[in-house]
Amino acid sequence: xxxxxxxxxxxxxxxxxxxxxxxxxLFLVVGYVIINGVMYIRPSLFAVEFTPQNQSLFPALVGTxxxxxxxxxxxxxxxxxxxxxxxxxxxxxxxxxxxxxxxTETLAGIPSIVYGLFGFIFFGxxxxxxxxxxxxxxxxxxxxxxxxxxxxxESLKSVPDTYREGSFGLGAGRLRTVxxxxxxxxxxxxxxxxxxxVGRIIGETAAIxxxxxxxxxxxxxxxDTGRTLSAHMYALANEGTHPGEAHATxxxxxxxxxxxxxxxxxIAKFIKAS
Amino acid sequence: MKKPKKxxxxxxxxxxxxxxxxxxxxxxxxxxxxxxxIGPSGCGKSTLIKSLNRMNDLVExxxxxxSVLLDDESIHGNIDVNxxxxxxxxxxxxxxxxxxxxxxxxxxxxxxHGIKSKFKLNEIVEQSLQNAAIWxxxxxxxxxSALSLSGGQQQRLCIARALSVQPxxxxxxxxxxxxxxxxxxxxxxxxxxxKNDYTIVIVTHNMQQATRISDNTGFFLLGELIExxxxxxxxSIPRDKKTEDYITGRFG
Numbered sequence: 450x451x452x453x454x455x456x457x458x459x460x461x462x463x464x465x466x467x468x469x470x471x472x473x474x475l476f477l478v479v480g481y482v483i484i485n486g487v488m489y490i491r492p493s494l495f496a497v498e499f500t501p502q503n504q505s506l507f508p509a510l511v512g513t514x515x516x517x518x519x520x521x522x523x524x525x526x527x528x529x530x531x532x533x534x535x536x537x538x539x540x541x542x543x544x545x546x547x548x549x550x551x552x553t554e555t556l557a558g559i560p561s562i563v564y565g566l567f568g569f570i571f572f573g574x575x576x577x578x579x580x581x582x583x584x585x586x587x588x589x590x591x592x593x594x595x596x597x598x599x600x601x602x603e604s605l606k607s608v609p610d611t612y613r614e615g616s617f618g619l620g621a622g623r624l625r626t627v628x629x630x631x632x633x634x635x636x637x638x639x640x641x642x643x644x645x646x647v648g649r650i651i652g653e654t655a656a657i658x659x660x661x662x663x664x665x666x667x668x669x670x671x672x673d674t675g676r677t678l679s680a681h682m683y684a685l686a687n688e689g690t691h692p693g694e695a696h697a698t699x700x701x702x703x704x705x706x707x708x709x710x711x712x713x714x715x716i717a718k719f720i721k722a723s
Numbered sequence: 724m725k726k727p728k729k730x731x732x733x734x735x736x737x738x739x740x741x742x743x744x745x746x747x748x749x750x751x752x753x754x755x756x757x758x759x760x761i762g763p764s765g766c767g768k769s770t771l772i773k774s775l776n777r778m779n780d781l782v783e784x785x786x787x788x789x790s791v792l793l794d795d796e797s798i799h800g801n802i803d804v805n806x807x808x809x810x811x812x813x814x815x816x817x818x819x820x821x822x823x824x825x826x827x828x829x830x831x832x833x834x835x836h837g838i839k840s841k842f843k844l845n846e847i848v849e850q851s852l853q854n855a856a857i858w859x860x861x862x863x864x865x866x867x868s869a870l871s872l873s874g875g876q877q878q879r880l881c882i883a884r885a886l887s888v889q890p891x892x893x894x895x896x897x898x899x900x901x902x903x904x905x906x907x908x909x910x911x912x913x914x915x916x917x918k919n920d921y922t923i924v925i926v927t928h929n930m931q932q933a934t935r936i937s938d939n940t941g942f943f944l945l946g947e948l949i950e951x952x953x954x955x956x957x958x959s960i961p962r963d964k965k966t967e968d969y970i971t972g973r974f975g
Contacts, residue, residue: 611815611817612819612821614781614813614819615884617778618778619809619812619832619835619885620806620807620832634822
């Protein structure tokens with residue numbers, strides 16, 4: 450017993466060191482962005498029209514919300530219902546399920562630039578949508594589809610089988626069991642996946658620039674081009690003339706992410722309560 | 724007087740893939756009586772009870788042969804399985820209330836079967852909870868989550884939930900094995916009361932429980948029905964040596 454003490458102490462210090470470094474890195478990044486950006490956050494940064502003078506992030510902010518909204522509308526129903534099929538309807542462990550799972554896992558591992566290129570060629574050129582909200586949203590929704598399917602599958606599987614037995618045992622059919630019992634119980638997990646997906650969309654640049662484009666204006670139709678906050682930052686940093694505004698944009702981006710997370714956990718609580 | 728039979732199980736065999744779980748079961752289950760299935764773990768008693776409302780349909784690789792008749796009608800023939808499960812309710816080993824309010828738990832099945840009237844639902848909820856002898860405890864907590872109840876209350880709620888569609892038969896798969904003695908006593912008392920209106924089939928590990936509440940007992944071993952008859956007779960003068968060994972605690 451005596452001999453274990455030094456190694457205990459060592460592991461204790463090691464774990465604390467690891468968590469210390471992790472937290473420090475996090476604070477360093479957030480702190481750096483905020484310190485360098487906060488003094489550039491001023492009303493003109495939120496002007497409706499982008500001009501080279503104000504470097505307004507407003508069009509990009511609106512573009513971000515549009516892309517997030519549109520791609521969730523496309524991907525969430527598709528992903529959730531596919532996952533319901535795989536978990537609740539398909540024969541467990543069947544060949545088909547295995548193939549679908551392998552495909553989604555592969556899709557999840559593909560670099561986003563590949564999605565960008567595909568989206569550009571397929572939606573932009575082949576379907577003739579050009580650089581547009583629609584091309585961007587479709588591309589990004591394909592990108593987040595595996596993520597949503599995966600997390601939905603996991604949360605459906607974590608719903609105890611005793612709920613299913615209970616419902617079937619009362620003479621409820623499969624559809625009713627899924628809609629009334631399984632899905633409500635799985636909703637918090639599904640929402641967690643949606644939050645991850647939102648994070649992925651907001652953080653995306655490569656695929657967005659290839660499909661939505663990177664023009665600083667609010668899209669006036671589904672077929673109009675625009676930009677997102679990340680793409681906006683990329684443009685500012687690329688030009689190198691407005692590093693302050695780039696940091697300010699990053700700070701706003703952080704706040705948007707925090708707000709979206711807060712909103713989703715509020716929605717989750719609301720659903721649980723009702 | 725011999726009671727009419729509710730279930731008639733004839734030459735019934737069941738396999739889980741290659742595993743022969745039930746072997747040539749023949750038995751009649753009389754109505755308005757309590758029939759207990761006893762036997763060591765893995766003897767097939769739970770498998771048989773789950774065959775009576777076709778819950779085994781949900782198990783992959785499950786095959787059957789032979790027949791099960793409910794009121795002289797095959798449960799595998801031209802019958803809607805959901806309608807069957809409405810007639811043959813089930814209570815499970817672990818209390819499994821849904822994660823919703825007490826009221827919604829009871830109203831779930833009637834709603835499933837098309838009852839929408841608020842007035843009618845209120846009536847059903849009260850009646851079911853009364854029948855499960857838990858109305859007085861829960862009448863002020865109908866809007867509370869069912870998950871906040873104690874284990875014993877949850878199980879009686881599940882019984883009330885099974886009664887909400889007015890089944891003919893109540894299948895109970897070790898309903899008290901997860902409960903404390905006081906809750907167990909309450910449920911046993913309830914089950915005896917319920918046999919006036921329902922046919923009850925109960926699987927139990929607890930032989931005292933079988934003697935306390937059941938009218939007939941079937942003893943299962945390795946997928947076979949070894950002995951089936953009057954509970955008093957089985958526990959006092961078993962005909963088969965294996966039954967005697969089991970009930971006297973020599974194995975199992």
